[in-house]
Amino acid sequence: MAIVLGDNRYGKAENRLVRVDRDGDEHRITDLTVSVSLSGDMSDTHLTGANDKVLATDTQKNTVFAFARDGIGEIEDFALRLARHFVSTQESIHAARVGIVAHPWERLQVGGRPAHHSFARSGAGTRTTRVTYDGERAWVLGGVEDLTVLNSTGSEFWGFPRDEYTTLVEVKDRILATAVSATWRFSVDEADWADAHETALATLLDAFGGTHSQSLQQTLYAMGQAVLEAVPEIAEIRFSLPNKHHFLVDLEPFGLDNPGEVFYAADRPYGLIEGTVLRDDAPPAGPAWS
Amino acid sequence: MAIVLGDNRYGKAENRLVRVDRDGDEHRITDLTVSVSLSGDMSDTHLTGANDKVLATDTQKNTVFAFARDGIGEIEDFALRLARHFVSTQESIHAARVGIVAHPWERLQVGGRPAHHSFARSGAGTRTTRVTYDGERAWVLGGVEDLTVLNSTGSEFWGFPRDEYTTLVEVKDRILATAVSATWRFSVDEADWADAHETALATLLDAFGGTHSQSLQQTLYAMGQAVLEAVPEIAEIRFSLPNKHHFLVDLEPFGLDNPGEVFYAADRPYGLIEGTVLRDDAPPAGPAWS
Amino acid sequence: MAIVLGDNRYGKAENRLVRVDRDGDEHRITDLTVSVSLSGDMSDTHLTGANDKVLATDTQKNTVFAFARDGIGEIEDFALRLARHFVSTQESIHAARVGIVAHPWERLQVGGRPAHHSFARSGAGTRTTRVTYDGERAWVLGGVEDLTVLNSTGSEFWGFPRDEYTTLVEVKDRILATAVSATWRFSVDEADWADAHETALATLLDAFGGTHSQSLQQTLYAMGQAVLEAVPEIAEIRFSLPNKHHFLVDLEPFGLDNPGEVFYAADRPYGLIEGTVLRDDAPPAGPAWS
Amino acid sequence: MAIVLGDNRYGKAENRLVRVDRDGDEHRITDLTVSVSLSGDMSDTHLTGANDKVLATDTQKNTVFAFARDGIGEIEDFALRLARHFVSTQESIHAARVGIVAHPWERLQVGGRPAHHSFARSGAGTRTTRVTYDGERAWVLGGVEDLTVLNSTGSEFWGFPRDEYTTLVEVKDRILATAVSATWRFSVDEADWADAHETALATLLDAFGGTHSQSLQQTLYAMGQAVLEAVPEIAEIRFSLPNKHHFLVDLEPFGLDNPGEVFYAADRPYGLIEGTVLRDDAPPAGPAWS
Structure with a gap:
């Protein structure tokens, strides 16, 4: 040795x-x-x-x-x-x-x-x-950071398995918020970078807002798919999406209802959803991500 | 005792x-x-x-x-x-x-x-x-934080005293950048708060951009004066303005000139300019700032 | 005007x-x-x-x-x-x-x-x-920052008033944790500063650990009093004490008790206790704190 | 596609x-x-x-x-x-x-x-x-973070290549400081973890202080080698070492020399040295690092 x-x-x-x-x-x-x-x-x-x-x-x-x-x-x-x-x-x-x-x-x-x-x-x-x-050769990644977005409705989370440690209540309407960190891999090393960025960003935001979501994972995939469909030079996109939890405040002790209006924005812990969406014929990534 | x-x-x-x-x-x-x-x-x-x-x-x-x-x-x-x-x-x-x-x-x-x-x-x-x-009674402060602004010209700094520790070179054209933290004191406890805020903010930014500045202090005063002139309900305004230094990079060793184009943005230390602008008939502040 | x-x-x-x-x-x-x-x-x-x-x-x-x-x-x-x-x-x-x-x-x-x-x-x-x-003349402040301390028992909080918005349960045993930010004012401008600091810090920590506490306010006062008693050159001491809440986790849904052992350390919101302890014959503070 | x-x-x-x-x-x-x-x-x-x-x-x-x-x-x-x-x-x-x-x-x-x-x-x-x-099977990593260390002498940096953009002066005595982030991979999933950690940490610090260093890379390798020699269950160790630059202040304009005594601690930019030291017969890492 x-x-x-x-x-x-x-x-x-x-x-x-x-x-x-x-x-x-x-x-x-x-x-x-x-x-x-x-x-x-x-x-x-x-x-x-x-x-x-x-x-x-x-x-x-x-x-x-x-x-x-x-x-x-x-x-x-x-x-x-x-x-x-x-x-x-x-x-x-x-x-x-x-x-x-x-x-x-x-x-x-x-x-x-x-x-x-x-x-x-x-x-x-x-x-x-x-x-x-x-x-x-060169490998080029693009991306966006610090992009905090929120849907105030159009998000559900239910149907998940219940084991002995599960207490979470199923919910058909919640706030969905995340700070998008997305990195995309180009299959080329020459492109109209400004246009590609603008298109990717606009498409991603459009998909975030336009997806009625059963899980942040579903939203992730929808954003990735939309970007790949919109920008042919992008072969793969990776997301890291903290689920910025907004908890409905229980106002019953004060004799008040709370029909999806008053929320507490929590810091930690937070869900963290990470995933990749790519073309099935994406060229090898080589050292692009290492 | x-x-x-x-x-x-x-x-x-x-x-x-x-x-x-x-x-x-x-x-x-x-x-x-x-x-x-x-x-x-x-x-x-x-x-x-x-x-x-x-x-x-x-x-x-x-x-x-x-x-x-x-x-x-x-x-x-x-x-x-x-x-x-x-x-x-x-x-x-x-x-x-x-x-x-x-x-x-x-x-x-x-x-x-x-x-x-x-x-x-x-x-x-x-x-x-x-x-x-x-x-x-009630005292009301308004304000703005995390408002980072920059003038890429229209700023000078010269004519300052030179003692045995002074090495700074006089400059007739520099970047002026700061993260505005401003707090204003209203003389009233009822107002069109949204309008007052919007007017104060727009006025302040207009004065920042519109002032040909010999010092960040001069810009501070110009912003304060403009806000007081624009919003009669505001009696006093206090600023804390970090001077976010942008140093012109010396490119001479590489055979290049640098006509005010390439800068290094420094973190620390930074100048810190704090000052108050107020009406001479401003009512007493009481506990507003304590 | x-x-x-x-x-x-x-x-x-x-x-x-x-x-x-x-x-x-x-x-x-x-x-x-x-x-x-x-x-x-x-x-x-x-x-x-x-x-x-x-x-x-x-x-x-x-x-x-x-x-x-x-x-x-x-x-x-x-x-x-x-x-x-x-x-x-x-x-x-x-x-x-x-x-x-x-x-x-x-x-x-x-x-x-x-x-x-x-x-x-x-x-x-x-x-x-x-x-x-x-x-x-000169005014001298000393102090300590970023001093995070915790008592795992010896802290209670009960007997507080209950209004229509009160849901907090009284507790006879809790974790008490804070990040001490303390600033003390000397009545002199010459002293054995190192010794004064060491004594003040050790005394403060001793009082934190040695006080069976009904509230963080009581602990604040005990720390201040102890420092003033130990260091004659200190006239006044000011504290800012975030109450770093540790909530007992409810393990009952999992068929478990939790006899003061498993806690969740919360980030925000937090209690914030600020107070001054001083000698009744402390000289005027002048611009020391301004 | x-x-x-x-x-x-x-x-x-x-x-x-x-x-x-x-x-x-x-x-x-x-x-x-x-x-x-x-x-x-x-x-x-x-x-x-x-x-x-x-x-x-x-x-x-x-x-x-x-x-x-x-x-x-x-x-x-x-x-x-x-x-x-x-x-x-x-x-x-x-x-x-x-x-x-x-x-x-x-x-x-x-x-x-x-x-x-x-x-x-x-x-x-x-x-x-x-x-x-x-x-x-299980893969176990251990490590240490936020370990800021400094040698006030015993560090040199010279003999590096000089291209048209090189202005750095060679130096035979400098401050070497870094915030050690080290992660080690165990080849086992059962061990005396506390002892392994204590030994790795003490060994690493001993090597940091005991190495007369020509570069932070040399110190990195010395720390890695020492840990591997001291803890047989560790197969590989990875470091991320920001070079926390301390620049000697030029006091000549004030008629003063500066024989390695007064330094300015810079924030950004910083050198960043990353490297792996491992046994040549280390078992495959599998998903341990992914």
Whole structure:
């Protein structure tokens, strides 16, 4: 028996990059958190401390900011540029992963008109990407985070098995709320990323609202199916959906009924529903998710 | 010398109340975090443990949910109802403070139309109130939290004194960004709260974007002045404005210029600018802020 | 009616300062978050944008780090040095407030012995201070944060009034848990700060554990009284005590009793008990708490 | 092409369970966050909304609390009991994963002696486990989280490649700090879990402090190797190590040197070093990590 080094990677995480595009009539801003992770021939630094194959994480950070000088474009493309750069310029780096979270901003109204250079952070969903490049090909993920949605009716939960620990009452009308975290895998590495994102997001929200739901699982599948039907370049979509429980408050002790109106929003514990919807002919995922 | 009990208060904090209004063609939701704090003749419980004057915090929680049964209305009114209830029904309670944070939601589009019962959390500013009632009169605060705004130009900072520890370079064009936390004090306890809030918020944002700024302090004052001019019922406004620094990245080592385009968004430390703008004939604040 | 500038202050918040003392046989580390806040003759910057009286917050940050070069000592003394510096060197600055949070570390064992230069963050309470200096005198606060404590018995809550919204059951044995946030005001600006802190903290914990409690208020008072009795330089102590509810789980549906053994630890809502214990001859607090 | 359901699981996350053991001379407390995740024959609920195979997450929660009635024991064993229960009692459940985080508490001193029933939360590392059971065998992970450690010397970083984006200066003496997140895989499902945890943790800390380090990667490997050498039941260990950068402050502008004494602790970005150390004859990991 010997002890050996297994999978490993390293990088600079959470580079907070803001770019102002000033060339048009109006300023535009891009606000990103960029994380880089590299892997390759890294035995030396682990085993002997020799760092001649270790592109410093500080250098990775510098690269992110320097590359932004020429413009960022769509985050999927920016991640692709960065990932390809690291692998193609450093012999010891065999794969690169670049993750980006794009923080949304809205243009303010100033003096009754869209402002030239003033913005407010908006909160309806954060666009994400993760690109993996191994020297030969690239895998592109897109997605959305922090997208909290709620149906105030159109949700049921009943017919579940009852064992000796089951006390839950069946319900034909409840609030269904979740913070959608969805990541989709593209089967391509070139696309109209902005359009694909917009379509996926709108479709997902439409399916959330439009599904009369017997379980959050059913809603998950409906959202996934709708996105795959709407965006041909997406091969697979993965969801992590916390069930943000809203409990009907028992007002009987106070002589009041409660016809589905007053709820207590609970923090913990919460249901957690995770699932994948994919095309049966989806190409292999390779290292896309690892 | 003796040891004595000083100021004290107690209550139930962060009651997470969600109400669904179902009576119209469309559902409406109200999502609040309600905190109650009571004070009065509380020596016994501190000194001897006798609790006959201590309305249980659990009871306070129940009251919040029970009162929601009849509808919530504007959060300022809901806080007033609750505060008055506790003081008028409990002899030992001499003052009540009710703070409410209203989490914003937007109606989703489903099938191309505004949804009947589907919503997404939005993030552009959270409305707040705090009401204090002492058995005779009520003080009402309104406000906004988590309102992150940014000007990508129109901000300077220069002319500051230079001592032996000063290294900061003067700058004629910078990003100005802050997370506005503003609280305003009404001189009245009856008003069109929704309209006052909407006007204050729009005015504040307009002033943020419309002020060519030499310092965040100048912007603070401009926002306060504008709100006071726009909403006669507001006597005073207090701001806490973290200066969310965006540092221009030095790209020279990479042979690149950086004409105000690529920035690093820093976390800590941050400037913190706090200030009050008020009418010179503002009525006394009493316990409104305590 | 005119609109005027009211109270205001500004500064650099959350400077993350770590100092290594290397001169002894063993390294020692001091890990602080230092926040500076200055006030004075600041009308110009608010009203006209002229910054000639505004010592830049960047300069404040530099000063914090430069002052650490000579050693930090007790945090109360470091805060005093900084506060006096800003007021005495800047004519326009009339008052300074310096708040410090000291993050605790423990020395590791390495090879069976106390390590020379290796440490782990520990979590049992964070020491704090806040010093206010107005050019003539200084007010010193000490305190502790993030000190979560629990009694698994010795706590009751009964005898409280019952109104129409009361459903809480009286209980003669419960878990009492809180995250102590305590701030004490010294009547002096010179003391053996380390000893005072250690004594106050140990006394407070002793009183928490040693009090058979009818309410968290009673425990609050007992802790305050004990600290005041143990540390003569402390004139007043203020507590903010969230009641971290632990609810006994009803196991009857599963045919099990639950004799005070299995609890559910709730997040929100929570009771919040705030109170002050002070000497009846405590000197005026001045701006210490403002 | 058809759209199909892929991997999925569901469960109740973050059940906050506190147990008081009262049978001895002294109370003991166990404070856990327990997360359950089940998978199996779940097509129906996703595709048609039929829930007859969906053991409710509420039932899972009840089971966690009910099982605690008989005592918890070591968290690995408690997770094993729960995981086996779900798979063996529910035909449709083919695999269960139970994750537990154990929040550490220390006994207080009261009246100069170890307290009977009083405790304070301590912060030096949180013990974790994750058990996966598939009906035939169980995989057990142990680990530690939130273990922040620092070496104030004994760390270098130099000899790294320099490309056009490299500006980092080589350094022969720096602070090395990280928040250790380590997860180890046992090759057995029965062991003296408490002893294994204690040995792994002490060994890991000893290796952190005892390694003169050329890179955080080298320290990672040293910690992993030491744990594997010390605990024969551990087959593999995975680390996620944020490099918590401490930058030496340049005090030259103030006429001061800085011989490794005054540092600025940065938040973001941070290096992130991830790696695995394992035995070359480690048994297959199966679903242990998935």
